[in-house]
Amino acid sequence: xxxxxxxxxxxLLAALGLTTAAFAEIRIGASISATGPAAFLGDPEAKTLEMxxxxxxxxxxINGEKIELVLYDDNGDPNKARTFATRLVEDDEVVAIIGxxxxxxxxxxxxxxxxxxVPFVSLAGAIxxxxxxxxxxxxxPHTDRMAxxxxxxxxxxxxxxxIGLISGTDGFGASMxxxxxxxxxxxxxxxxxxxxxDPKDSDMTAQLTKVRNAAGIQAVLxxxxxxxxxxxxxxxxxLGIELPFYQSHGVASAGFIELAGAEAAEGVRLPGNAxxxxxxxxxxxxxxxxxxxxxxxFETKTGTPVGTFGGYAHDGFLLVTDxxxxxxxxxxxxxxxxxETTKGLAGATGIYTMSAQDHLGLDLxxxxxxxxxxxxxxxxx
Amino acid sequence: MSELLQxxxxxxxxxxxxxxxxxxFTIIYNASDVVNFAQGExxxxxxxxxxxxxxxxxxxPLAALSAIVVTAALGVAMNKLMIEPARGAPVVSxxxxxxxxxxxxxxxxxxxxxxxxxxFPAFSGDAPIRVGGxxxxxxxxxxIGGALVVFAGLWVFFTRTLLGRAVLATSNxxxxxxxxxxxxxxxxxxxxxxxxGIGALAGVLATPITLVAYNVGIxxxxxxxxxxxxxxxxxxxxxxxxxxxxxLIEALTAGYLSSQYKDAAAFVVxxxxxxxxxxxxxGRKSADRV
Numbered sequence: 072x073x074x075x076x077x078x079x080x081x082x083l084l085a086a087l088g089l090t091t092a093a094f095a096e097i098r099i100g101a102s103i104s105a106t107g108p109a110a111f112l113g114d115p116e117a118k119t120l121e122m123x124x125x126x127x128x129x130x131x132x133i134n135g136e137k138i139e140l141v142l143y144d145d146n147g148d149p150n151k152a153r154t155f156a157t158r159l160v161e162d163d164e165v166v167a168i169i170g171x172x173x174x175x176x177x178x179x180x181x182x183x184x185x186x187x188x189v190p191f192v193s194l195a196g197a198i199x200x201x202x203x204x205x206x207x208x209x210x211x212p213h214t215d216r217m218a219x220x221x222x223x224x225x226x227x228x229x230x231x232x233x234i235g236l237i238s239g240t241d242g243f244g245a246s247m248x249x250x251x252x253x254x255x256x257x258x259x260x261x262x263x264x265x266x267x268x269d270p271k272d273s274d275m276t277a278q279l280t281k282v283r284n285a286a287g288i289q290a291v292l293x294x295x296x297x298x299x300x301x302x303x304x305x306x307x308x309x310l311g312i313e314l315p316f317y318q319s320h321g322v323a324s325a326g327f328i329e330l331a332g333a334e335a336a337e338g339v340r341l342p343g344n345a346x347x348x349x350x351x352x353x354x355x356x357x358x359x360x361x362x363x364x365x366x367x368x369f370e371t372k373t374g375t376p377v378g379t380f381g382g383y384a385h386d387g388f389l390l391v392t393d394x395x396x397x398x399x400x401x402x403x404x405x406x407x408x409x410x411e412t413t414k415g416l417a418g419a420t421g422i423y424t425m426s427a428q429d430h431l432g433l434d435l436x437x438x439x440x441x442x443x444x445x446x447x448x449x450x451x452x
Numbered sequence: 453m454s455e456l457l458q459x460x461x462x463x464x465x466x467x468x469x470x471x472x473x474x475x476x477f478t479i480i481y482n483a484s485d486v487v488n489f490a491q492g493e494x495x496x497x498x499x500x501x502x503x504x505x506x507x508x509x510x511x512x513p514l515a516a517l518s519a520i521v522v523t524a525a526l527g528v529a530m531n532k533l534m535i536e537p538a539r540g541a542p543v544v545s546x547x548x549x550x551x552x553x554x555x556x557x558x559x560x561x562x563x564x565x566x567x568x569x570x571x572f573p574a575f576s577g578d579a580p581i582r583v584g585g586x587x588x589x590x591x592x593x594x595x596i597g598g599a600l601v602v603f604a605g606l607w608v609f610f611t612r613t614l615l616g617r618a619v620l621a622t623s624n625x626x627x628x629x630x631x632x633x634x635x636x637x638x639x640x641x642x643x644x645x646x647x648x649g650i651g652a653l654a655g656v657l658a659t660p661i662t663l664v665a666y667n668v669g670i671x672x673x674x675x676x677x678x679x680x681x682x683x684x685x686x687x688x689x690x691x692x693x694x695x696x697x698x699x700l701i702e703a704l705t706a707g708y709l710s711s712q713y714k715d716a717a718a719f720v721v722x723x724x725x726x727x728x729x730x731x732x733x734x735g736r737k738s739a740d741r742v
Contacts (some may be wrong), residue, residue: 273466305578
């Protein structure tokens with residue numbers, strides 16, 4: 072299961088203890104859920120990391136030193152993730168860990184990384200990973216709460232004060248539903264209908280009928296993930312509901328438009344990131360060159376469309392290599408200090424500016440409010 | 453009023469899918485007393501193979517047909533490679549084998565196909581049909597029609613044909629069935645082929661509504677199993693009624709009570725029915741074999 076990108080010969084030399092300064096390498100560890108229930112997240116993440124390491128080494132490495140990626144597949148299992156994290160710090164002696172595809176695996180890895188004092192960049196969503204701030208733990212994806220805030224900001228701008236929620240009962244949907252309810256009052260908005268569905272359900276017209284009939288309702292938000300939101304969107308159209316409809320960042324991918332159907336998805340708004348719309352970004356946009364290059368490289372290499380989750384891995388790798396470059400050292404403590412002083416680093420997800428209090432470093436500007444028009448994304452702002 | 457009608461439409465749409473899956477359980481159960489937990493995977497295969505064949509350029513009807521044929525062949529292979537070698541093992545062991553088969557098929561599908569969610573166009577378009585202020589999709593009518601046709605076919609098969617009776621005889625007493633000249637190996641292979649074919653048909657009809665991915669099988673199997681148990685395992689009429697009943701209970705609970713209790717309500721009803729009628733609504737009365 073262990074994959075390294077160096078040649079076998081080099082590996083042999085290392086094993087025999089024959090490496091010299093000329094062969095000095097920066098070892099970066101990763102534990103990703105490339106198979107198992109979170110495979111659709113982890114698979115593009117693993118491919119992205121492998122591709123970026125190859126690219127970086129072809130360009131001469133960091134400060135002249137090659138990078139070696141030690142990549143494990145934790146299968147989405149927190150116990151395996153803990154074992155692999157321990158192996159990464161004890162046997163592989165990596166200087167930093169990227170990974171933790173899911174919140175569960177990230178929590179396992181972070182406890183090991185904190186104990187070993189090795190910097191860890193998580194690719195999972197939950198805010199608990201970085202709040203309270205832990206000295207060695209960072210993360211790249213924006214949080215559910217920020218998605219809720221972005222959506223409510225847009226609703227407020229359009230003058231909506233009474234909205235309905237229809238949420239999936241899976242981890243993503245339930246967590247975002249809770250986060251949205253906790254910030255909704257800040258925007259002077261009231262939730263007048265709050266329905267849920269099982270992610271395996273195949274018809275949500277009953278819930279949507281209830282939502283539609285709530286008194287005074289002006290807009291509907293669907294926090295959810297996977298196939299549920301596509302079915303909700305189709306049912307929304309089937310029932311002929313005219314209210315403005317918002318989806319979450321959980322379905323910000325071309326696949327969503329395809330599954331829901333361009334006709335049903337017409338007019339749906341959702342917070343997405345720059346990676347979805349490289350061609351729509353203004354020429355001066357700091358993220359434009361980053362997302363354009365990553366999208367082209369990933370799609371040529373794998374033949375599959377680029378997605379938000381691969382973008383998280385892209386940013387994780389970028390943060391670590393940028394920190395090593397600025398620190399001019401591959402010591403874990405130095406990398407950590409450099410990570411914390413990351414400033415204005417344009418990634419695929421957003422522009423990162425870390426501080427001692429903020430180990431995520433993104434603000435609401437990382438989200439772009441998108442609207443689907445004629446089967447295509449358009450920028451609202 | 454239009455609200456109630458919409459809840460009923462929602463229930464019937466979902467219920468028809470459950471009923472189709474439940475019907476798939478009946479044949480293998482009737483032939484061998486085995487509850488085939490890989491039934492949901494047949495549904496998944498029906499949807500996935502159709503999608504890939506369609507994406508590869510086959511017209512939709514041909515893609516659907518090939519999915520049903522391939523899945524039926526896989527059903528026969530599963531019988532040959534997994535169930536037949538364990539003949540003589542207790543029914544519980546065979547059921548556990550089917551769970552293993554389900555995990556295997558799901559893993560293989562993940563490798564052979566992909567991990568994405570797919571769908572193909574509805575057979576008669578997406579324009580909803582309006583009835584009294586409520587709406588239903590034309591594809592739902594296809595699923596309901598499919599469930600009714602399969603039900604009628606199975607009912608005729610088990611009550612009017614010699615082969616159907618041979619299947620029942622095999623389940624009743626394999627040795628006695630052999631003694632009266634029934635080729636029990638053939639009956640088993642046939643029952644797996646037909647069950648898998650019905651499962652694949654369910655997948656073909658339901659995919660435009662439910663969407664398909666490599667991991668949807670278990671969800672289908674559980675709801676279909678619940679429907680079959682409620683109606684009485686082994687009875688096509690029970691499978692049909694049980695499947696629709698669960699769909700309707702879910703939709704009405706979601707509509708009038710709360711969507712949070714939707715699944716719980718369905719299972720409370722199942723528990724209550726099984727408590728008073730352990731054989732389900734239409735199940736055979738069990739007689740101990742001596």
